[in-house]
Amino acid sequence: MQDNVRKPLDRLSEALTDEMAAVNVLIRDRMASRHAPRIPEVTAHLIEAGGKRLRPMLTLAAAKLLGYPGPWHIHLAATVEFIHTATLLHDDVVDESRQRRGRPTANLLWDNKSSVLVGDYLFARSFQLMVEPGNLRTLEILANASATIAEGEVLQLTAAQDLATDENVYLQVVRGKTAALFSAATEVGGVIAGAPDDQVQALFDYGDALGISFQIVDDLLDYGGATETIGKNTGDDFRERKLTLPVIKAIAQATPDERAFWARTIETGDQREGDLDEALALMARHGAMAAARRDALDHAARAKAALQVLPPHPIRDMLSDLADFVVSRVA
Amino acid sequence: MQDNVRKPLDRLSEALTDEMAAVNVLIRDRMASRHAPRIPEVTAHLIEAGGKRLRPMLTLAAAKLLGYPGPWHIHLAATVEFIHTATLLHDDVVDESRQRRGRPTANLLWDNKSSVLVGDYLFARSFQLMVEPGNLRTLEILANASATIAEGEVLQLTAAQDLATDENVYLQVVRGKTAALFSAATEVGGVIAGAPDDQVQALFDYGDALGISFQIVDDLLDYGGATETIGKNTGDDFRERKLTLPVIKAIAQATPDERAFWARTIETGDQREGDLDEALALMARHGAMAAARRDALDHAARAKAALQVLPPHPIRDMLSDLADFVVSRVA
Numbered sequence: 001m002q003d004n005v006r007k008p009l010d011r012l013s014e015a016l017t018d019e020m021a022a023v024n025v026l027i028r029d030r031m032a033s034r035h036a037p038r039i040p041e042v043t044a045h046l047i048e049a050g051g052k053r054l055r056p057m058l059t060l061a062a063a064k065l066l067g068y069p070g071p072w073h074i075h076l077a078a079t080v081e082f083i084h085t086a087t088l089l090h091d092d093v094v095d096e097s098r099q100r101r102g103r104p105t106a107n108l109l110w111d112n113k114s115s116v117l118v119g120d121y122l123f124a125r126s127f128q129l130m131v132e133p134g135n136l137r138t139l140e141i142l143a144n145a146s147a148t149i150a151e152g153e154v155l156q157l158t159a160a161q162d163l164a165t166d167e168n169v170y171l172q173v174v175r176g177k178t179a180a181l182f183s184a185a186t187e188v189g190g191v192i193a194g195a196p197d198d199q200v201q202a203l204f205d206y207g208d209a210l211g212i213s214f215q216i217v218d219d220l221l222d223y224g225g226a227t228e229t230i231g232k233n234t235g236d237d238f239r240e241r242k243l244t245l246p247v248i249k250a251i252a253q254a255t256p257d258e259r260a261f262w263a264r265t266i267e268t269g270d271q272r273e274g275d276l277d278e279a280l281a282l283m284a285r286h287g288a289m290a291a292a293r294r295d296a297l298d299h300a301a302r303a304k305a306a307l308q309v310l311p312p313h314p315i316r317d318m319l320s321d322l323a324d325f326v327v328s329r330v331a
Numbered sequence: 332m333q334d335n336v337r338k339p340l341d342r343l344s345e346a347l348t349d350e351m352a353a354v355n356v357l358i359r360d361r362m363a364s365r366h367a368p369r370i371p372e373v374t375a376h377l378i379e380a381g382g383k384r385l386r387p388m389l390t391l392a393a394a395k396l397l398g399y400p401g402p403w404h405i406h407l408a409a410t411v412e413f414i415h416t417a418t419l420l421h422d423d424v425v426d427e428s429r430q431r432r433g434r435p436t437a438n439l440l441w442d443n444k445s446s447v448l449v450g451d452y453l454f455a456r457s458f459q460l461m462v463e464p465g466n467l468r469t470l471e472i473l474a475n476a477s478a479t480i481a482e483g484e485v486l487q488l489t490a491a492q493d494l495a496t497d498e499n500v501y502l503q504v505v506r507g508k509t510a511a512l513f514s515a516a517t518e519v520g521g522v523i524a525g526a527p528d529d530q531v532q533a534l535f536d537y538g539d540a541l542g543i544s545f546q547i548v549d550d551l552l553d554y555g556g557a558t559e560t561i562g563k564n565t566g567d568d569f570r571e572r573k574l575t576l577p578v579i580k581a582i583a584q585a586t587p588d589e590r591a592f593w594a595r596t597i598e599t600g601d602q603r604e605g606d607l608d609e610a611l612a613l614m615a616r617h618g619a620m621a622a623a624r625r626d627a628l629d630h631a632a633r634a635k636a637a638l639q640v641l642p643p644h645p646i647r648d649m650l651s652d653l654a655d656f657v658v659s660r661v662a
Contacts, residue, residue: 033482033485035482035483035486035503035507036482036483036485036486036488036489037489038485038486038488038489039482039485090447090448090451093443093444093447094443094444094447094448112424112425112443113424113425113488114485114488116421116424116425116447117421117425117481117484117485117488118481118485120421120454120480120481120484121478121481121482121485123451123454123477123481124474124477124478124480124481125478127458127474127477127478128471128474128475128477128478131467131470131471131474134467136462136465136467139462139470140459140462143455143458143459143462144459146451146454146455146458146459147452147455147456147458147459149451149455150448150449150451150452150454150455151364151366151367151370151452152366152367153448153451154364154367154369154370154445154448154449154452155366155367155369157367157369157444157445157448158367158368158369172366176366
């Protein structure tokens with residue numbers, strides 16, 4: 001099973017080996033700094049931590065399936081990864097995180113100051129990178145995505161513990177913190193390849209739907225996945241009082257007593273032993289996990305449908321399988 | 332005296348009234364956010380706090396003295412102010428500041444999270460703004476300046492309390508945290524006006540020299556100005572253990588005993604009653620304040636000399652007077 005579900009990402013990675021190698025060289029090169037020694041210390045830590053590099057791979061995949069010969073998709077892919085990395089550094093400061101990808105976070109190893117300022121540096125480097133292809137449309141897309149990301153993060157600050165947060169607000173937050181960079185990644189791949197408008201739009205739609213699906217699945221996994229059994233990291237979001245989709249759905253149908261439970265545990269943050277079990281029971285009573293899973297499947301289906309506008313290509317099939325893979329984690 | 336020394340900024344402000352009004356409208360418009368209510372709260376606070384808007388004025392001045400009819404200098408000027416404001420928000424988090432321009436800082440009124448994320452938002456908005464003129468050279472200049480600023484801030488983190496910091500490192504930090512945005516502000520004004528290379532270079536040199544002079548004067552004022560008398564905020568940098576130019580100069584000539592004093596007060600941070608007086612006495616003994624003032628005057632002279640390449644214009648004279656004004660604060 002595990003091997004089977006990992007296939008689409010592995011196959012994409014294989015189909016884009018040379019391009020990803022070039023992206024990694026560019027990332028290492030641009031994460032350096034001649035002047036400030038703290039920068040290479042922090043960025044080396046980030047590079048070693050690795051990660052799947054899913055977002056730059058989306059840019060490369062979009063460009064390649066449309067026959068783009070290069071070279072600027074490499075810069076755009078690296079730009080996307082820089083924006084992502086800068087966001088992670090600042091997220092860890094905002095969330096006071098101590099671990100990321102199984103390693104201590106930069107704010108823990110150094111300090112919040114270094115994370116804020118090195119994040120700013122990577123953000124500025126991302127803008128230098130995106131200017132280099134000399135393409136105003138990709139610049140506009142990536143600058144807009146950066147603003148949408150920051151807006152989504154700020155919205156999350158105020159919406160996260162407010163029971164009035166509904167599915168519309170949730171979708172805005174998710175578009176900001178996750179989907180905006182996915183859709184920008186695929187869209188710029190199409191634009192740099194000189195694709196016609198309908199194909200560029202299809203790539204945007206694919207990235208948008210994939211990103212939303214990806215985030216809903218993440219929310220579900222935090223409560224043990226659609227099976228509602230308790231896994232290793234189950235309940236982190238609950239303990240951090242985050243209003244994620246399954247909780248929002250359960251609150252929408254809550255009785256007055258249930259509402260009082262959510263107000264106490266999420267808004268006030270007064271959590272007691274057994275509260276996580278109670279939260280899971282309330283979500284199960286209203287079918288909230290199953291409904292969130294259906295939403296994730298709908299977005300995955302929307303992602304796959306968008307691909308139909310694009311020319312047939314092995315990479316198109318991999319992108320389609322990737323959408324299935326994302327939701328297969330909560331099958 | 333006070334009225335006399337304020338003249339150049341007032342005269343610039345008057346000569347650029349209409350343009351500055353347009354910049355302010357654009358700033359208010361772009362600091363809004365449809366989605367995240369925390370953003371307009373924080374940015375309204377920043378806008379009300381005002382500030383001299385010196386940096387956008389430099390862009391407008393450069394463009395106008397070269398006869399540029401508009402409209403894109405407005406966007407570039409607003410971009411420069413957005414970068415500056417984003418930097419201030421993050422600086423206040425890094426320095427744990429509680430006051431700026433006589434008002435409580437955003438990190439105090441809201442929290443560090445809001446300051447980090449709203450700063451990111453303003454930074455992203457600055458990139459959207461700078462893309463709009465569709466001029467790749469101004470984009471490159473502003474993206475490079477952003478990277479230099481962040482690099483300077485990170486360098487300051489590690490250099491600030493290290494007695495090995497020499498004047499070269501100091502200059503790198505100052506170019507990053509102050510002069511890079513001054514020189515980018517003047518340079519993009521020239522580029523958007525279509526000025527020939529030597530004039531663009533002259534504008535860069537003016538901004539660079541003015542920015543460095545400005546920062547050295549700031550350092551001097553923190554120790555009471557060249558007179559070495561104690562003023563209202565005297566000693567903030569000393570208490571915050573910042574290695575500024577006068578201190579660096581005193582350390583370069585320190586006896587072993589004096590070096591031990593600086594190691595204790597700046598590196599270790601073990602400060603006692605009377606230490607500030609002792610620091611001032613050591614700087615006086617080695618003529619460190621006078622030498623730093625000479626450096627500030629040299630940079631101001633360099634700024635004025637650079638202007639000679641530009642065509643005669645009332646605004647050119649105001650920029651020249653502005654360089655004199657900056658150093659007149661430590662006359």
